[in-house]
Amino acid sequence: MARKFFVGGNWKCNGTNEEVKKIVSTLNEAEIPSEDAVEVVVSPPFVFLSLVKSLLRSDIQVAAQNCWVRKGGAFTGEVSAEMLVNLGIPWVILGHSERRLILNESNEFVGDKVAYALSQGIKVIACVGETLEQRESGSTIEVVAAQTKAIADKISNWDNVVLAYEPVWAIGTGKVATPAQAQEVHAELRKWFQTNVSAEVAGSVRIIYGGSVNGANCKELAAQPDLDGFLVGGASLKVNSSYKFASFI
Numbered sequence: 001m002a003r004k005f006f007v008g009g010n011w012k013c014n015g016t017n018e019e020v021k022k023i024v025s026t027l028n029e030a031e032i033p034s035e036d037a038v039e040v041v042v043s044p045p046f047v048f049l050s051l052v053k054s055l056l057r058s059d060i061q062v063a064a065q066n067c068w069v070r071k072g073g074a075f076t077g078e079v080s081a082e083m084l085v086n087l088g089i090p091w092v093i094l095g096h097s098e099r100r101l102i103l104n105e106s107n108e109f110v111g112d113k114v115a116y117a118l119s120q121g122i123k124v125i126a127c128v129g130e131t132l133e134q135r136e137s138g139s140t141i142e143v144v145a146a147q148t149k150a151i152a153d154k155i156s157n158w159d160n161v162v163l164a165y166e167p168v169w170a171i172g173t174g175k176v177a178t179p180a181q182a183q184e185v186h187a188e189l190r191k192w193f194q195t196n197v198s199a200e201v202a203g204s205v206r207i208i209y210g211g212s213v214n215g216a217n218c219k220e221l222a223a224q225p226d227l228d229g230f231l232v233g234g235a236s237l238k239v240n241s242s243y244k245f246a247s248f249i
């Protein structure tokens with residue numbers, strides 16, 4: 001079954017009202033393939049979600065960068081999945097390595113977050129990825145399989161989940177994974193789904209790559225058979241009038 005290509009832009013903790021409006025106006029003029037060919041999602045910080053949603057063209061969707069692990073309440077500083085539903089935000093990024101490493105989000109905690117967001121009708125970009133130390137010790141596949149298993153243990157349906165493989169050593173470093181490195185891990189993850197979930201999910205789940213993707217390296221990465229798209233950080237903020245989204249496809 002053909003998997004629809006997916007391009008996400010993770011703006012992380014960046015932007016001002018003016019900068020966000022500028023990016024959105026450029027995206028509104030950007031050349032992007034039709035929605036039935038490519039799914040495009042941008043993820044601004046929480047404080048800009050409503051602004052972006054109100055200004056952005058309808059064929060680009062909006063994602064939050066996180067949400068709380070259960071129904072809202074006395075959890076100061078958190079944003080609940082119910083609030084995202086209320087804002088009409090259809091996607092959320094969960095398990096980003098910057099939250100796993102900086103905020104000590106465990107595999108199980110991420111699995112619980114994915115399950116709760118899905119239960120509220122929010123679609124999830126679930127992130128996995130190894131550190132440089134883990135790669136150098138040869139435990140890449142073991143690490144990303146454990147991160148994926150912690151999600152699979154908590155959900156029974158992958159239809160609304162996109163898995164993002166983002167090697168920590170490639171995030172923000174300019175050291176993009178080679179196409180072969182990315183393909184190897186994506187293929188191992190697809191094999192993991194085949195063995196541990198189902199052949200159907202293995203064939204249909206989109207596994208996207210993130211980590212120093214840009215217009216210059218995306219085409220070769222996109223040509224890899226088990227790579228279904230990107231989760232772009234820094235480069236998703238560097239849009240300008242000559243921006244051609246197609247360069248990411």
Ligand SMILES: O=C(COP(=O)(O)O)NO
Pocket residue numbers: 010096166170171172173174210211212213231232233234235
């Ligand atoms: O964290 C990332 C990737 O960031 P960069 O593209 O800046 O490496 N995506 O979620």
